[in-house]
Amino acid sequence: MERVTGAVRQAGGVVRTAALRARGYSRRSIEGAVSSGLLTRPRNGWVADPTADPYLVAAARAGVVLTCHTEARRLGLWVLRDDTVHVAAPPHHHVGELRNGTHVHWARPIVPRHPDALVDPIENVLALVASCLPHEEALAVWESALRHELVLRESLERMPLPTAARSLLAECSSYSDSGLETFVPVRLRFLRLPIRQQIWLAGHAVDFLIGDRLVLQVDGGHHVGAQRRSDIAHDARLKLLGYHVIRVDFAQVVSAWPEVHDMIVRAVAQGLHRAA
Template sequence: MRSVEELVAELGRKGGVARTAWVTEQGFSRRRVDDAVRRGAVIRPRRGWLADPHAERTLLAAARFGVVLTCRTQAALLGLWVHDPSGPPHFAVPPHSRGRLPIAARLHWGSAVVPRHPDALVDPIENVLAHIAECEPFERALATWESALNRALVTVEALRNHDWRPAARRVLDHALPFADAGLETYLRVRLRWLREPIRVQIWIAGHRVDTLIGERLVVQIDGAHHVGAQRSEDIRHDAELRLQGFHVIRVSYPQVMFEWPSVQDLIMRAVAHGLHRSR
């Protein structure tokens, strides 16, 4: 007879939460399951479901309330760029739902782009993106979509085969797969009025640069990891770029997020001086 420890390990394969029927199919008897529940190694979030009590809390909530993780909650769990992952969890609810949960949550209705399996606790990526487009402002939604494209969770070509609502169609029309982080998307969107070529994540002098405006103006965005050896390499690469005739503007995450007018003013003045053009 398979052990309780094996049962917990099998639940781990399903993210820590699974249907009781699936557990039975893996060879665990009802007696073993009841024993695991009595010992506290496994819990029953809802009839017909079993879970590791240490499973991700929003996944446990999805099983407990019969809903599906979606929108920015699931996007964050997938490691995608999300402007603000804090706040209540986002769930997709079935059409017959009463529309209320006993916890703070953001609920999403509407038909799914990709049908959901009855046992699913998390939405397919296409559904996640569809809800992001409806729920988040355009700039933030675009950053999450481009993060999904950059990580190859979806492709532009495949996305174009779906029937999207207007908000999602607008995001798809602007989405590119090159942005490595949401701030690069923000930079491109916020500066498109300049009507200058803006390219992200291109190779110059042996390294990628975050953004190239025109032919010669490089804008680099420093995150929290730009310290120590990384900072030394940044300084070396900046010097190499300057030797090759590029102009470098380096800004921080907080500047882009919270001090955008000053960043925009700096870039505008650099463009006014012609620093984006080849001499």
């Protein structure tokens, strides 16, 4: 029984019994592990390690796969919201018990789903994100996936993407370090000024250079302590070189964008983006 429980953990913690049988484990050893409490049975035909990811166990119980921003977050992609669990199932598929508020996507997948899968392939995840999330948030997830090299742009370009997904792909940049940096170019497009990302100035990369001289830095949660002191020193060097620096943080970009917008447009109105 220890061998079969080890195989379940190696397979991710939740697995079809048919997959275990195909690997040579007997029905008797599987049933013995369940009877002794070494494995649980989320649904007929599935077994799980008691310490398995609850999301995977719930997906097996309901006969669905994790997808959209739920799976994007599990993959470590930049996701702003974490409100509702999103799953997918084939059209007309009978879905088992789901947690209240779970959103089911019934759209046909771009990449076929294996019957043993409990998570959607990244291409399906991105396609559903494109149609489900607001534009800025969806773009942030897509750019994060490309930046982490979970999928290649060239591969996506060859796939039959829905219109919303293909539009996002065309807009994606490879320069944003976070979703916050994705939001900024979209929101400042109306200025019709060059906005360059990750430009090397005075020994360090800056998040955005607007025009020739206006620098916008967007701080994440790690900008504290030594990092904060380094940021202040870099800002001082930039100012001595004739740049104007606006530094904002996560909360300002997400929840107080009008304040950031006002600072930028007033700096532009004063010509602080132009070289002397």
